[in-house]
Amino acid sequence: MPQFNAPDDMLPNHGIPAKLVDYKPGVFSIEESLDLLDKIIDETPWEEKFELINGKEVSTPRLIAWFGEADLDYSITCKGLYPLPWTSELLVIKERIERLSGEKFDSVSLNYYRNGNDSVGWHMDNYGEPGRKLCVVSIGRSRMFDIRNRDDHSLEFSILLENGSYLLMKVGFQENWQHRIPKMKGIKESRINLIFRQLH
Numbered sequence: 001m002p003q004f005n006a007p008d009d010m011l012p013n014h015g016i017p018a019k020l021v022d023y024k025p026g027v028f029s030i031e032e033s034l035d036l037l038d039k040i041i042d043e044t045p046w047e048e049k050f051e052l053i054n055g056k057e058v059s060t061p062r063l064i065a066w067f068g069e070a071d072l073d074y075s076i077t078c079k080g081l082y083p084l085p086w087t088s089e090l091l092v093i094k095e096r097i098e099r100l101s102g103e104k105f106d107s108v109s110l111n112y113y114r115n116g117n118d119s120v121g122w123h124m125d126n127y128g129e130p131g132r133k134l135c136v137v138s139i140g141r142s143r144m145f146d147i148r149n150r151d152d153h154s155l156e157f158s159i160l161l162e163n164g165s166y167l168l169m170k171v172g173f174q175e176n177w178q179h180r181i182p183k184m185k186g187i188k189e190s191r192i193n194l195i196f197r198q199l200h
């Protein structure tokens with residue numbers, strides 16, 4: 001079907017219902033994104049996270065970091081973890097996406113996908129009260145973002161998250177839809193993502 005005939009509630013190119021997400025490529029220019037990628041990779045105190053799988057502690061295939069307001073209680077998501085203070089690069093990104101979305105965000109978690117072997121499995125970020133939005137900024141290597149309905153896994157969409165792009169997950173998304181970043185064989189380049197959250 002030609003792109004200009006796409007139904008009103010579908011985003012052109014991606015076939016993702018616009019009522020679930022808002023995707024915008026090119027929010028950060030290529031030069032700006034590559035500069036941010038280098039700086040953030042170098043300056044972030046990345047941590048490895050472990051998960052219990054069948055009683056065994058297994059390292060998650062990516063590195064993480066977490067930034068936000070020091071005086072807020074973040075016990076809902078990260079037990080015993082205190083957020084690192086905002087950096088000037090993160091504040092520049094936060095300000096841009098707040099202007100674009102008309103939303104306010106109070107913390108950000110970062111994932112560092114060193115290559116195509118790093119990934120995150122199917123999950124929902126449905127902690128806290130319903131009605132919160134999340135915004136994902138992608139920098140570096142494009143990676144697929146898969147979305148599937150929690151109850152009907154045949155309802156599945158994929159969107160390519162490009163360097164410098166923005167993806168707003170709207171109200172209701174976390175309650176009904178799961179998402180993941182699948183492994184992509186042969187990819188050697190890195191990607192970081194920044195997930196801006198509304199915890200308070």
Ligand SMILES: O=C(O)CCC(=O)C(=O)O
Pocket residue numbers: 111120125136145161179180181193195
């Ligand atoms: O890398 C991404 O864009 C998404 C990561 C994610 O879903 C998460 O960390 O909760």
Ligand SMILES: [Fe+2]
Pocket residue numbers: 123124125179
């Ligand atoms: Fe997530």
